[in-house]
Amino acid sequence: MWGCVTATGVGARRPWEVEDGLWERIEPLLPIVERRYRYPGRKRLDQRKVLCGILFVLYTGIRWEFLPQELGFGSGMTCWRRLRDWNEAGVWKRLHELLLAELRAGDVLDLSRASADGSHLRALKGGDATGRSPVDRGKTGSKHHVIVDAHGIPLAATVTGGNRNDVTQLLPLIEAVPPIRGKRGRPRRRPDVLYADRGYDHDIYRRRVRELGIRPVIARRGTDHGSGLGKNRWVVEAAFALLHWFRRLRIRWEVRADIHQAFLTLGCAIICWRRLKASF
Structure with missing residues (x-):
């Protein structure tokens, strides 16, 4: 129903798909979570896919539990937890500051x-x-x-x-x-x-x-x-x-x-x- 392609794939890019340029700015801001050596558990879902899920909710307003699993975003609860954890780590605030600095450097601000x-x-x-x-x-x-x-x-x-x-x-x-x-x-x-x-x-x-x-x-x-x-x-x-x-x-x-x-x-x-x- 929704359709999905990667940022470098073929077809029209959906607004919730994270562009390469934006991802290059966000990825260094994300906290690193070390995987436990013993009892590592299930491998964490790819950060970029989870961010696409968060943006999907932001753009569409859909309820977390209705997040389409077929798009590969992970569960709504997984995306909610990452949104919470990244917010507590100051990711969104630092991203905003970074982009404002780039806008000022380019005489846009x-x-x-x-x-x-x-x-x-x-x-x-x-x-x-x-x-x-x-x-x-x-x-x-x-x-x-x-x-x-x-x-x-x-x-x-x-x-x-x-x-x-x-x-x-x-x-x-x-x-x-x-x-x-x-x-x-x-x-x-x-x-x-x-x-x-x-x-x-x-x-x-x-x-x-x-x-x-x-x-x-x-x-x-x-x-x-x-x-x-x-x-x-x-x-x-x-x-x-x-x-x-x-x-x-x-x-x-x-x-x-x-x-x-x-x-x-x-x-x-x-x-x-x-x-x-x-x-x-």
């Missing part, structure tokens, strides 16, 4: 300005980092908080309960931006200017953002629309559209917030990889 925003999603199974959503009739939900550069490249993304106010997550979101290397000198962590909508209109947070060396440009409540901020802020809405194109990020199925965060960070990394490929 633009930190002259950034935009931040939040987006609600339903959390059907509840769990950590969920809350009653004010935009979904009080149903249990979560929020994605994202900060992007001037071109809409995600710099950081976090998950909170659906009842959390956007402005309370502004500073944690800025702090979540990793040190971005790629050029000589000290790594960059801060944009020059930060754009945000009226949901972030609090003078105390403007002051705190300035203390970080960032100039805040935040719309004020009660003012007419048409301030002109939209011509810079649209990129964060475009980033949400790209993230929510991954079906697993449209609705939160994970009870554990760290597993959903793993998918979110991996989605950010995939977007960065696409931008990097386009710049070749």
Whole structure:
């Protein structure tokens, strides 16, 4: 039904198939698990195939137990465990940082300005980092908080309960931006200017953002629309559209917030990889 070919095989490549260039960046980040000499047990499934299974779930939103065995990804539980273990080892975070550094080295990343925003999603199974959503009739939900550069490249993304106010997550979101290397000198962590909508209109947070060396440009409540901020802020809405194109990020199925965060960070990394490929 789904079809499957290798990255070097014949035929159209499916989006969940790991390209050679991406695999060359991921493989060195994966933790090495030594096989026991005595009682080695069953041989571990190939890492690249398991990653294809994880991406298959990310792209299609399919439940782990329904992961098609005929595609060679291994069981859904095997893929879930690797996603968890690799997340705990910091693989997805380091992959995102690596790709951001390559984008900066290629002058694709633009930190002259950034935009931040939040987006609600339903959390059907509840769990950590969920809350009653004010935009979904009080149903249990979560929020994605994202900060992007001037071109809409995600710099950081976090998950909170659906009842959390956007402005309370502004500073944690800025702090979540990793040190971005790629050029000589000290790594960059801060944009020059930060754009945000009226949901972030609090003078105390403007002051705190300035203390970080960032100039805040935040719309004020009660003012007419048409301030002109939209011509810079649209990129964060475009980033949400790209993230929510991954079906697993449209609705939160994970009870554990760290597993959903793993998918979110991996989605950010995939977007960065696409931008990097386009710049070749």
